[in-house]
Structure formats: C-alpha cells, structure tokens
Amino acid sequence: MTAVSTDTQKYWSALKEVMDPEFPISVVDMGLIYDIQETNGAVNVTMTFTAVGCACTEWIKGDIENRLLEEQEVREVNIEVVWDPPWTVDRLSEEARERMKNWGVSSR
Structure with missing residues (x-):
C-alpha cells in the first residue's frame, strides 16, 4: 500500500466504509485503492479492481465517489x-x- 500522508488519512479512513460487494471487506482492505491525492477540494483516487471483467466496477466507483463527497471540503472526486x-x-x-480465513476462503 502507498504511504498515507496525514493530509489524505481521513479519505483513506472514509473509504474503509466502502465495501466490496462480493465480500464485506472495505475497498481499502481489499487493496483496491492505490493512491489518494487532494488539491483544492478535488480528491483524486487511483485504484484497480480484482479483474478486468469485474461486473461491479461502476457500483464500486459510485460508492467511492458518494462517500468522499460526504466530506465537507470535497467538491469533486476523480x-x-x-x-x-x-x-x-x-x-x-x-x-x-x-476475515476471508474465517469464512473458509483462502487468500493464498
């Protein structure tokens, strides 16, 4: 995971509330978020998905955008x-x- 600056820590924490739809694990803990940068109210998120053909890409992106826009100073999410x-x-x-181990799902 990318080193988290104190300036963006609250956005990383906010995205821990956004769950992957296949497993109730946050997009942060899934390792989908690579970087978060903020400049003048615009939050730029660099991320990936577990597979190119992931059927939930738009849903997850919408959840990320909606959650970040709940932060008072955020005017735009890219x-x-x-x-x-x-x-x-x-x-x-x-x-x-x-969590995956407890559900009987191997992460290796």
Missing part, C-alpha cells in the same frame, strides 16, 4: 482505474485475510 500494477491477493490487508 477516479482513475489502472491495471498496472495488477491486483493480487498480496494486496489484501491482514484484516481482510483474517
């Missing part, structure tokens, strides 16, 4: 989807790994 580096299970947080 989401850039990237495929390099590709998502792998190595991006899962320890919390996500534990």
Whole structure:
C-alpha cells in the first residue's frame, strides 16, 4: 500500500466504509485503492479492481465517489482505474485475510 500522508488519512479512513460487494471487506482492505491525492477540494483516487471483467466496477466507483463527497471540503472526486500494477491477493490487508480465513476462503 502507498504511504498515507496525514493530509489524505481521513479519505483513506472514509473509504474503509466502502465495501466490496462480493465480500464485506472495505475497498481499502481489499487493496483496491492505490493512491489518494487532494488539491483544492478535488480528491483524486487511483485504484484497480480484482479483474478486468469485474461486473461491479461502476457500483464500486459510485460508492467511492458518494462517500468522499460526504466530506465537507470535497467538491469533486476523480477516479482513475489502472491495471498496472495488477491486483493480487498480496494486496489484501491482514484484516481482510483474517476475515476471508474465517469464512473458509483462502487468500493464498
């Protein structure tokens, strides 16, 4: 995961409330969020998905945008989807790994 600046920490925390629709794990803990930058009320999110053909891309992007727009100072959200580096299970947080393990889903 990218080092989190104190300026964007609250946006990372906010996105921990946005859940992946397939597993009740946040998009942050899934490792889908690569970077967050903020400039003059515009929040720029760089992210990926677990697969190119993910059927939930627009839903997840909408949830991310809606959650960030709840922050008083955020006027605009820009989401850039990237495929390099590709998502792998190595991006899962320890919390996500534990949850999956408890559900009987292997993260390896």
